[in-house]
Amino acid sequence: xxxxxxxxxxxxxxxxxxxxxxxxxxxxxxxxxxxxxxxxxxxxxxxxxxxxxxxxxxxxxxxxxxxxxxxxxxxxxxxxxxxxxxxxxxxxxxxxxxxxxxxxxxxxxxxxxxxxxxxxxxxxxxxxxxxxxxxxxxxxxxxxxxxxxxxxxxxxxxxxxxxxxxxxx
Amino acid sequence: xxxxxxxxxxxxxxxxxxxxxxxxxxxxxxxxxxxxxxxxxxxxxxxxxxxxxxxxxxxxxxxxxxxxxxxxxxxxxxxxxxxxxxxxxxxxxxxxxxxxxxxxxxxxxxxxxxxxxxxxxxxxxxxxxxxxxxxxxxxxxxxxxxxxxxxxxxxxxxxxxxxxxxxxxxxxxxxxxxxxxxxxxxxxxxxxxxxxxxxxxxxxxxxxxxxxxxxxxxxxxxxxxxxxxxxxxxxxxxxxxxxxxxxxxxxxxxxxxxxxxxxxxxxxxxxxxxxxxxxxxxxxxxxxxxxxxxxxxxxxxxxxxxxxx
Numbered sequence: 001x002x003x004x005x006x007x008x009x010x011x012x013x014x015x016x017x018x019x020x021x022x023x024x025x026x027x028x029x030x031x032x033x034x035x036x037x038x039x040x041x042x043x044x045x046x047x048x049x050x051x052x053x054x055x056x057x058x059x060x061x062x063x064x065x066x067x068x069x070x071x072x073x074x075x076x077x078x079x080x081x082x083x084x085x086x087x088x089x090x091x092x093x094x095x096x097x098x099x100x101x102x103x104x105x106x107x108x109x110x111x112x113x114x115x116x117x118x119x120x121x122x123x124x125x126x127x128x129x130x131x132x133x134x135x136x137x138x139x140x141x142x143x144x145x146x147x148x149x150x151x152x153x154x155x156x157x158x159x160x161x162x163x164x165x166x167x168x169x
Numbered sequence: 170x171x172x173x174x175x176x177x178x179x180x181x182x183x184x185x186x187x188x189x190x191x192x193x194x195x196x197x198x199x200x201x202x203x204x205x206x207x208x209x210x211x212x213x214x215x216x217x218x219x220x221x222x223x224x225x226x227x228x229x230x231x232x233x234x235x236x237x238x239x240x241x242x243x244x245x246x247x248x249x250x251x252x253x254x255x256x257x258x259x260x261x262x263x264x265x266x267x268x269x270x271x272x273x274x275x276x277x278x279x280x281x282x283x284x285x286x287x288x289x290x291x292x293x294x295x296x297x298x299x300x301x302x303x304x305x306x307x308x309x310x311x312x313x314x315x316x317x318x319x320x321x322x323x324x325x326x327x328x329x330x331x332x333x334x335x336x337x338x339x340x341x342x343x344x345x346x347x348x349x350x351x352x353x354x355x356x357x358x359x360x361x362x363x364x365x366x367x368x369x370x371x372x373x374x375x376x377x378x379x380x381x382x383x384x385x386x387x388x389x390x391x392x393x394x395x396x397x398x399x400x401x402x403x404x405x406x407x408x409x410x411x412x413x414x415x416x417x418x419x420x421x422x423x424x425x426x427x428x429x430x431x432x433x434x435x436x437x438x439x440x441x442x443x444x445x446x447x448x449x450x451x452x453x454x455x456x457x458x459x460x461x462x463x464x465x466x467x468x469x470x471x472x473x474x475x476x477x478x
Contacts, residue, residue, distance in 0.1 A: 046253070046254075050254050051251075051254065052248075052249040052250070052251035052254045053249065053250045053251040054249055054250065054251075055370065056251075079249075079250060082177045082246060084177075084180070084181035084184055084246070085181075086242065086245060087245065087250045116250075118253060119248075119252040119253055119289075120253055120256065120287065121253040121254070121256050123253075124253045
């Protein structure tokens with residue numbers, strides 16, 4: 001009875017790890033899509049309203065419903081307070097605070113922050129356009145890989161659980 | 170102490186120095202920052218340097234110098250982290266920040282197809298502080314109405330830093346609100362450089378009166394046309410007229426029953442008369458009042474007779 005209970009727990013926990021990895025991949029895709037949406041909205045605000053970064057970010061914060069809302073709110077608040085920090089320090093600081101786990105996709109967010117530092121409007125807009133193109137390609141690649149990879153992670157988790165149970169019995 | 174809206178424009182290092190200064194903020198007129206040179210303040214019409222303790226000095230040798238990185242950082246705050254949004258203004262050499270303060274910049278000009286486009290390597294910043302002085306037009310206002318209580322076409326003349334924008338702002342406020350026996354009038358204000366109303370996100374930060382419609386950051390000629398069509402103002406106010414394209418619109422304003430309240434750079438009436446732009450206006454006596462701000466306030470009628478003692 002005890003052995004059976006232990007086997008179930010091993011299989012469940014290793015399967016859980018597999019499901020967790022698959023979930024992480026979905027989360028990555030969601031965050032990348034949220035960053036792309038934000039880049040689009042910022043582009044529109046800068047191009048058509050000639051908005052400053054605090055204005056544009058405030059407007060995007062109001063419209064954004066995804067995972068980035070808290071981050072955008074944090075950045076906008078600090079920019080409006082103007083306590084004397086450079087934009088990159090504020091931007092990267094907010095990324096570190098709002099996303100404490102080191103996620104690979106955060107590099108997109110950091111890169112977008114660097115583009116916002118351009119002082120020329122045309123350069124700023126073309127930088128955002130190029131960024132959108134690049135992230136679009138990465139999203140498409142990830143979306144293509146998502147289904148087989150998720151399946152693989154889940155199956156590997158379950159099979160690893162079964163394997164451990166077999167060799168320990 | 171220097172007001173927070175001013176210190177917030179400066180780099181962190183400069184903020185610390187400015188927070189130590191013990192002065193009457195209302196008498197501070199200018200802050201000049203030049204790369205690798207001492208900070209210069211214009212305070213109460215006199216020039217001063219400051220040391221790291223925030224003490225005003227006459228001697229430049231002990232003055233705090235500004236580094237190029239501090240200039241860059243200051244620009245970042247002045248431009249609200251978004252210098253790209255002020256490209257056109259920087260191309261013209263100045264931008265206006267929240268509070269109506271005017272920031273002049275100098276550096277390397279980028280020219281594209283013979284036209285100045287932008288500026289880079291900015292090495293000098295001049296912050297000219299706007300002061301809202303409510304009541305500064307009290308002595309002038311009674312002379313700007315005729316016996317029936319109608320407002321008269323008025324031109325305010327003053328050299329740079331003579332206070333014409335401050336005077337214009339207070340006149341707009343008082344004309345708009347109404348005073349004593351004079352009813353308030355609808356005022357259309359074309360605030361080309363955001364210096365008068367100091368709009369932030371479209372809302373005036375300075376008090377320009379309850380019947381004032383502000384067209385912010387709009388070129389004067391186009392702005393006056395727009396306001397005439399859209400808001401039917403009784404008084405049209407604009408700062409620093411004098412461009413050729415303004416003349417036609419001004420004539421339109423004179424001819425449509427709307428009264429004009431404007432300012433111009435100049436020492437006195439005689440100097441203006443020599444300028445081609447004003448020749449016709451003087452010949453036709455279109456302006457009915459001249460307010461000259463030069464070592465005191467002098468008010469003249471259309472025949473250039475002085476009205477105040």
